[in-house]
Amino acid sequence: MLHTFVGRSPAVRGGLLLCACLTLCCSPSQPAPPAAAPPAAAAPALWGDMKPVVSVKELMRDMIDPIADNIFDSIAIVDTPHGTERRVPKTDADWDKIRIGAVTLAEGAYLLKVPRPFAPAGDDKTLSPVEGEELSPAQIKAKLEKDPVLWNAKIEALRNVGLEVMEIVRTKKVDELWDASDNLDAACENCHVAFWYPGEGRLLKGLDNKLEGLFGKDAPRPDRSRGR
Numbered sequence: 271m272l273h274t275f276v277g278r279s280p281a282v283r284g285g286l287l288l289c290a291c292l293t294l295c296c297s298p299s300q301p302a303p304p305a306a307a308p309p310a311a312a313a314p315a316l317w318g319d320m321k322p323v324v325s326v327k328e329l330m331r332d333m334i335d336p337i338a339d340n341i342f343d344s345i346a347i348v349d350t351p352h353g354t355e356r357r358v359p360k361t362d363a364d365w366d367k368i369r370i371g372a373v374t375l376a377e378g379a380y381l382l383k384v385p386r387p388f389a390p391a392g393d394d395k396t397l398s399p400v401e402g403e404e405l406s407p408a409q410i411k412a413k414l415e416k417d418p419v420l421w422n423a424k425i426e427a428l429r430n431v432g433l434e435v436m437e438i439v440r441t442k443k444v445d446e447l448w449d450a451s452d453n454l455d456a457a458c459e460n461c462h463v464a465f466w467y468p469g470e471g472r473l474l475k476g477l478d479n480k481l482e483g484l485f486g487k488d489a490p491r492p493d494r495s496r497g498r
Contacts, residue, residue: 322386327393327407329386333378334428340371341435341454345447358444368447369439375454376432382425403469410465424461431457 324332344364346357359365388407405413414421431454438446 320384322381322384325387325389325393325407326382326410327389329378329381333381334375337371337374337378338454338458340367341375341431341447342451344368344371345444345451358447359442365439365442368435372432372435372439374432376429376436379425379429379432382428383422404467405465413465420464424457424464427457427460428454 344359344367348355348357359368388410394406394408431450434453435447435450438450
C-alpha cells in the first residue's frame with residue numbers, strides 16, 4: 271500500500287493513515303473465550319475415620335444413659351419427713367452438671383450414626399419381662415436397614431433435647447427443665463419402642479389407656495426406663 275502515497279501531499283497521506291488506523295481499531299474482533307468456571311468446592315471431609323469402639327448397647331449403657339441422668343436428676347419432687355420438697359438447680363455447680371449432660375447428649379447422639387454392632391460379640395440375650403417382646407441385635411439391624419430414615423429421625427430427636435437443655439442452661443429458666451425432662455424421656459422411649467421392644471410398647475400403651483380410663487389423664491404411668 272505504500273506506493274499509493276507517492277505524489278500525494280503530506281495532509282492527504284496523513285488522512286489516509288488516520289483512516290487506516292481507525293479501520294483497524296473499529297473492525298470487529300473475535301470474542302474472548304468464556305472464563306473457565308471455578309472448580310467445584312470439595313465436600314468437607316472428616317479429619318479422620320470414625321472408628322467405633324463399642325456397640326450400640328454399650329454406648330447407651332456407658333455414655334448416653336448415664337449422662338442423661340444429669341438432666342433427669344436435676345429436678346425432682348421428693349417426699350421427706352418435713353413434707354414435699356421441690357428440688358431444682360440453684361448453684362453454678364448444679365447448672366454446670368446439667369450443661370455437661372446437655373452437651374454430651376447433643377454431641378454423643380451423633381455417635382449413633384456411626385455404623386457399629388448393636389451388641390457385644392456373643393451377646394444375643396433378650397431382657398424383656400415379656401417373653402419374645404425384645405428384639406435381638408440381628409432384628410434391630412434388620413429394622414434399621416429397612417428404614418434408616420426413621421433411625422436418623424430418632425437420633426435427631428435425642429440431639430434436639432440436648433440442644434434444648436443447652437439453651438435452658440444459658441437462660442437458667444428452671445421451669446422449662448420439667449418439660450425438657452419429659453421430652454428427653456419421650457425421645458428415649460420412642461426410639462426404644464421403634465427399635466428395641468415394639469411389643470412391650472404396645473403393652474405399655476394398653477396399660478396407659480387402662481390407667482387413664484380408671485383414674486384420668488394424671489394417673490401415674492409405669493416406669494418405661496431401661497437401665498435408669
